[in-house]
Amino acid sequence: MKKAVLLDVSAIMYRAYFANMNFRTKNEPTGAVYGFVNTLMSILKEFEPDYVAAAFDVKRSSLKRTEIFGEYKSNRESAPEDLILQIPRIEELLDAFNIKRYKIDGYEADDVLGSLAKKISSEGVEVYIVTGDKDLSQIVDENINIALLGKGIEGEKFGILKTNEDVVNYLGVYPDKIPDLFGLIGDKSDGIPGVTKIGGKKALAIFSKYDSLEKIYENINDLKNIDGIGPSLIKNLVSEKEIAFMSRELAKIFTNLDLKYELENLRFSMDRARLYKLFKELDFKMFIKKFELEPEVSQGTLFQANIFQEKEVENEKAESKNYDKEIGIKMQDREFILVDGINILEEQKEYLGNYTKIASIYYEETGIAISTEDRDFYFPLFHQGLLNQNIEKEILIDFIQNLDIKFIAYNIKNILNMDFKFKNIQMDLMIAYHLISSQTKVDPLMPISEYSSIEVKDFKTVFGKQEGALISTEEYGKYLTKISLGLLDIYDEIEKLLLENDLKDVLHEIEMPLIEVLSYMEKNGIKIDKNYFKNYSLELELDLSKIEKEIYEEAGEIFNINSPKQLGEILFEKMNLPSGKKTKTGFSTDVSVLEDLDYMGYNIAGLILEYRKLNKLKNTYVDTLPTMVDEFSRIHTTFNQIGTVTGRLSSFEPNLQNIPVKTDNGIKIREGFVADEDTLLMSIDYSQVELRVLASLSKDSNLLEAYREKKDLHSLTARKIFNLSNDEEVSREQRIIAKIINFSIIYGKTAFGLSKELKIPVKEASEYINKYFEQYPRVTTFEKEIIEFAEENGFVKTLFGRKRFISGITSKNRNIKSQAERMAVNTVIQGTAAEVLKKVMIEIYKLLKDKEDIKLLLQVHDELIFEVKKVALEKYTQLLSKIMIETVKLEDVELEININSGKNWAEAK
Known part of the structure; x- marks a missing residue:
């Protein structure tokens, strides 16, 4: 029996896009196309079809189902712009395989697939529809199968629904009853409402006795005899009868659309010249190699794509050549x-x-x-x-x-x-x-x-x-x-x-030498005082209990503070506080919503924020760290060299880089990290390293002068934004605000973001930012230069040559482009600062690796933590200071450091 495969393009390309979001060339994103090629190859290998066709969706506004229900699919977010940009490339790919594309105005890809499947099946051809959509299960019959993407078991790539029993096992009802089921439960992904408070479990209980909406409503009074179906659900069924039948109509797949169709036109073949050109433009070198596409042999040759037949790759390569011509790998008889x-x-x-x-x-x-x-x-x-x-x-x-x-x-x-x-x-x-x-x-x-x-x-x-x-x-x-x-x-x-x-120097001069340094640090670990954390946990428990009581007093009742649903009901239904936003599952109670309420003066919001903060500290660090020690009470974090796109190191199991720095609780956690016997912890960190990098790279004269004359940069900025004369003193609060603004420029914070952090009106925040750029005009020019470079090249570079590809930098969507611009600027500054520290760590390791009286233990952003014998403290203070200051020389700006030591990390900080 011959086979046909029908492709749900939207389902395949969405999965491909999210699996490969970082893939792009200099000019365009490519992840969705790359993933689509891989999936297409898997499909053709798996099913070995004789015929292939592809169905595309149309705009929601044109769908006939919206005439039945105006809100149909209105809950769907717009497709990511980077994905939309790749759709023409996916069309090119399908054309290169001679795979016919179908799209019908007013109808969804599901309807096109359903109609095609019925027509092809009627000609005695077995059909496989490759999709991620459970709706299509309703058309399963003796010749039509559904291949669900990513739903395979036991290592299979596709979950295959071939029989009525397969569908029952998957959804609980026979194929022809799926629309009736959705009439009751709805489908959130498509915006089909269904009947209020009837989920899958209760619907299937009803279907066990009455397998259609008609039968259910004919026997509505008998539903009370079914376990779990109470009076309130029956009331919902009665009052929402029209919605149930409307939902069923929305869920039905059209299978009789008028399609221009000839079976023989669905035979697919591979145009090697078109594929080579496409893969070349997209920089898909592996696919050029895998398909054995070479310019001299890719001149329009068409043939059935039997390269996808299942066989061992080693044999496939061996048939064409015994050795790979570049690296000499013998593939045959390994x-x-x-x-x-x-x-x-x-x-x-x-x-x-x-x-x-x-x-x-x-x-x-x-x-x-x-x-x-x-x-x-x-x-x-x-x-x-x-x-x-x-x-x-x-x-x-x-x-x-x-x-x-x-x-x-x-x-x-x-x-x-x-x-x-x-x-x-x-x-x-x-x-x-x-x-x-x-x-x-x-x-x-x-x-x-x-x-x-x-x-x-x-x-x-x-x-x-x-x-x-x-x-x-x-x-x-x-x-x-x-x-x-x-x-x-x-x-x-x-x-x-x-x-x-031009990345070999970054790899061989920075990243490769750093590997041994990080291994050395991970094996060293850092000691903690388990008893200290035990006592601190009890202290936090008392604090949390106290805050809990205050929250209950404000709310007027006891509830689960950790339940977003219950908290949302208390805040926005019982207390009737202004609700910021609503999610599919209820009211949002995220940090931004609570911060807004706190800013408005609602005391309960501030209490909940404090409760969450202490609860997170207790669960993430105070209770967890003592369970992660070795026999010597030392914790061994893992440093990740590729965990951030800017080049900064990250750490996990445990993440020691997220311990709050300035808060009292963060300091108390650091008190639990202690020096071993006869040693002290020594902390060395850079003073304003990212701002110094900004000064050096931007060449802003006022920034350079501030550092050259060792002025307090934050006070200098405060004078400008608060219009203070030289005789007026900068207050502590003004300096703190100026410090936040100085660093906000590096992180590309908007006026809106700054207003949220400082709890000031957006207009005021915007004025602060404008005054900052008046004070440091070359910074504005420098940031524009970074953005223009990113627009032209698709990436940015740090001072030492590391690249980051910037997705969305040429987007027409203002929000996406603004975010990309912030990423570009942040990467250049923060990435350069991160590499300064990496170079320093490499030099320090050369000095310390064979020493017994000192160890490098941790790196946390701009700070290095050492464990040093007390008698050797002064010696290493001088040696390490020299390395930190002299290893990297920034143009026009000197690096400065802070050194402290103590019996625990808090004292050393």
Whole structure:
């Protein structure tokens, strides 16, 4: 039986867009197109269709369903502008595959798909509709199947609904009864109302006895005999009968639209020339490689796209060439070696000991995978939760550190933290990929899928729901070596892209040397006083209890303060306070709403804000940190080099960078971080490093003069915005406001944002910002230069060459463009400041790495925390000060530091 696949374009492209939001070229976003190609390839491999067609949605305003219900789909947010920009490219892609596109004014893609499916099915062809929409399940029949995107189980990519029973298992009713079901429960995603307070569970209870709206209303008085159906629900059913029948009409798929259709016109083929041109313009080098598209052989050739037939990628490559021409990977007859014993390790000594070319190494907790040009090795460390007893870890460490192999890796810090050492690490592909893509997700499959023709699947796809204990060491080893092989395959392409984008210096002079520094810091950890945190937790409990009582007194009743729903009802229904905004689930009680109410003078809002703040501190830090210590009461955070697009380091498990800095509670948390015996904690941080970077880069004469003459910049700004004469004194409050404004310029804060922070009218905030730019006019010009550069190139660069691709910088939507402009300016300033600190950390590590009397423990934004022997404090104060001030020389501005020490972090701060 022949097969046809029908594509719900909206469903596919939305999923693709959100999965690949950071993908773009210099000129345009590309993530949705990239993801669409990948999904299309998966679809064609999975179903091997003879025919393919695609359906597009039309504007909501033209839909005939809005004539039935004016609010239909009115709750849908507009498509992201970056996605809209990619729709013509997706159309180009479909045209290059000769996939016919359908769109009918007044009707949705579902209706087009339903009508096409019925017509094709009537010709004896099996149909698969690829969609994310459960509505289409209503047209399942003997020839029509639904393939639900992302709903596969046991590693499958699609959830297939083939039979009535499949639909019942999925939605609880037979296909033809789905509109009746939606008549009761509605569909929030489409704005179909349904009957108030009837959800899926209650609706299915009713359907177990009466399977249509007609039968339900004929037996309305008997519904009381069904468990869970009380008088109030029956009352809703009676009063909203018209809404129920209207909702059913809205949910029905049209299957008889007049379509110009000939089955043979739906045969698809691949126009290699058009595909090559499209992929070239979109910089999809991996797809050019995977499809084997070359300019000299891509001159309009059309053929059935049988390259998607399921077969091993290694064999596919081997048929066309035995070795990859650039990196010399042998794809045919590769040997997999499970090194799970001393004898096997000895057998491989000669090969690995004499191998001096590039190899890849990849680590997960179970073990280490290494791929060379023709072999894949798996060294199990742990399996089924047990340490491998056949090869002691120390023997493996000694073996690997003596190899002369030029290793490339992904997230090499994880292996270093296991005490492995290497003679030669060429590249960490995780960081390299981050530099060329601005991608912040840790996932080796992302760069592999983008730049390699080797297909590497994720764990769930390979193993489904198998428990770790059920996966053999060999199976898992082959899975990990597939990843290491993929990493080896993309090395040359990543190297080339780094060169093309002038990013090699950033990688090799900043990011690669920093890896060892961060590993050293993570292994050091920082000590905490568990008893201190226990006592502080009790103190916070009392404070929270007190605030809780005050909130209940204000509200006039006891309720769950942590329930947004209950809190919304108390504030906006019972107390009748002005409500800022409403969400699908009720009134919003987020921070901005509460801050507005607090500003209006409603005491309960301020109490709730304080309650949330203390509760978060207690749960996130005070109660949690003592559970994360090692045997020496030390906490080991993990530093993430790719966690931010600006280049700043982030930390997690635990995140020590989000502890409040200036608040009393933040200081109290820091008191719990303590120095070890006979040592002190020493803190060194830069004074206004980002403002100094701004002064240096902008060359604003007033900023430069302020720093050159060591004036108080915040007081200087205060004088200007508050029109103070030289004789008038700057008050503490005025200086604080000026300080906030100085830093707001770096972060691109708008007048509205500043007004919210300072709790002043927007007009007043706007005047402050205007006066700031009058005081520092070159800053305005500098920011405009950054924005113009971003508009022209699609990215911005820090002083040291790091790039960030700026999405939305040429958007016609003012809000999106403004946000992109803020990102651009912020990245240049904050990114440069972050790299100053990274360079300093590298130099400090060179001094400290072999020292016993001092350790570098933490980096928190512009601050470094050391643990130093008391007798060595003065010596290191001088040495470290010199490194901090002299490692990086900014033009026209000197860097300044603050140094403090004490028995805990609060004293050192």
